[in-house]
Amino acid sequence: MIRLALNTATTRRQWDLREAIEGCQRHGFTAIAPWRDQVEALGVGNTARSIRDAGLEVTGYCRGGMFPAATATLRKAAIHDNQRMISQAAEIGAPVLVLVCGGLVEGSRDLAGARQMVEDGIASIMDEARSAGVRLAIEPLHPMQAADRSCINTLDQALALCDRLDPDTSGLVGVAIDAYHLWWDPQLETQLQRAGSNRLMGFHLCDWLVPTRHLVTDRGMMGDGVIDLPGMADSMRRAGYDGTAEVEIFSDHWWSRPADEVMKVCRQRAAPILDHLHHPS
Ligand code: ZN
Numbered sequence: 001m002i003r004l005a006l007n008t009a010t011t012r013r014q015w016d017l018r019e020a021i022e023g024c025q026r027h028g029f030t031a032i033a034p035w036r037d038q039v040e041a042l043g044v045g046n047t048a049r050s051i052r053d054a055g056l057e058v059t060g061y062c063r064g065g066m067f068p069a070a071t072a073t074l075r076k077a078a079i080h081d082n083q084r085m086i087s088q089a090a091e092i093g094a095p096v097l098v099l100v101c102g103g104l105v106e107g108s109r110d111l112a113g114a115r116q117m118v119e120d121g122i123a124s125i126m127d128e129a130r131s132a133g134v135r136l137a138i139e140p141l142h143p144m145q146a147a148d149r150s151c152i153n154t155l156d157q158a159l160a161l162c163d164r165l166d167p168d169t170s171g172l173v174g175v176a177i178d179a180y181h182l183w184w185d186p187q188l189e190t191q192l193q194r195a196g197s198n199r200l201m202g203f204h205l206c207d208w209l210v211p212t213r214h215l216v217t218d219r220g221m222m223g224d225g226v227i228d229l230p231g232m233a234d235s236m237r238r239a240g241y242d243g244t245a246e247v248e249i250f251s252d253h254w255w256s257r258p259a260d261e262v263m264k265v266c267r268q269r270a271a272p273i274l275d276h277l278h279h280p281s
Pocket of ligand 1: 139177178204248
């Protein structure tokens with residue numbers, strides 16, 4: 001067994017959720033992070049049962065967020081949708097709902113306004129999250145995705161949001177650290193230490209390829225790109241993160257390979273990184 005989660009985006013073209021759960025068992029992964037479309041295709045109750053029966057940990061449920069919208073009615077709909085996801089997360093045993101917060105409102109140039117909508121959106125789902133026992137992980141996305149996917153783009157910015165929403169650091173609101181989105185940040189080390197164990201709610205692994213041909217669907221396998229993943233794992237450990245790392249590779253290349261091969265390579269490439277994450281050398 002290897003203390004590693006499969007984010008099911010990694011094998012989404014090859015496997016449905018049931019096959020991904022079986023794949024985790026077959027390849028000795030201890031955890032899974034499922035996406036909503038796959039959970040709803042299998043059924044929330046069936047998903048909960050299958051994951052439990054397989055003895056897998058759930059690292060997070062993907063994904064909530066997408067708060068900015070043009071009208072109050074649409075913003076309210078987004079909030080209701082997130083509330084539904086919180087109850088689904090609780091049902092499938094996910095301790096964390098991952099938030100990809102959303103970008104600019106279509107046709108708008110009001111970035112500050114979009115960021116305020118994100119803050120207001122998260123604030124209005126905190127009660128449900130607290131009573132469901134589900135934590136909210138803001139995932140900062142690379143700034144090139146500010147317009148269309150998330151206007152929360154640095155760890156500093158995400159943590160400032162956490163400070164405002166949860167000033168007591170209760171652990172209800174925190175961050176998911178995705179190597180792909182944050183590796184370039186000169187403040188990464190400082191901000192990881194600032195986050196600390198209460199706010200670090202996930203560690204997503206992949207690599208940054210040179211050149212990167214597509215921002216969303218050309219992520220690299222760990223070791224094939226330029227990110228110092230062992231170094232990042234050291235920083236996460238020193239900052240107090242003791243959770244399970246998760247492989248999350250959106251890649252036209254790896255989606256074209258047999259999923260069992262992908263799992264083998266993931267396992268092999270993740271092992272030395274996990275050594276750094278779990279064992280001080
Ligand atoms: Zn991620």
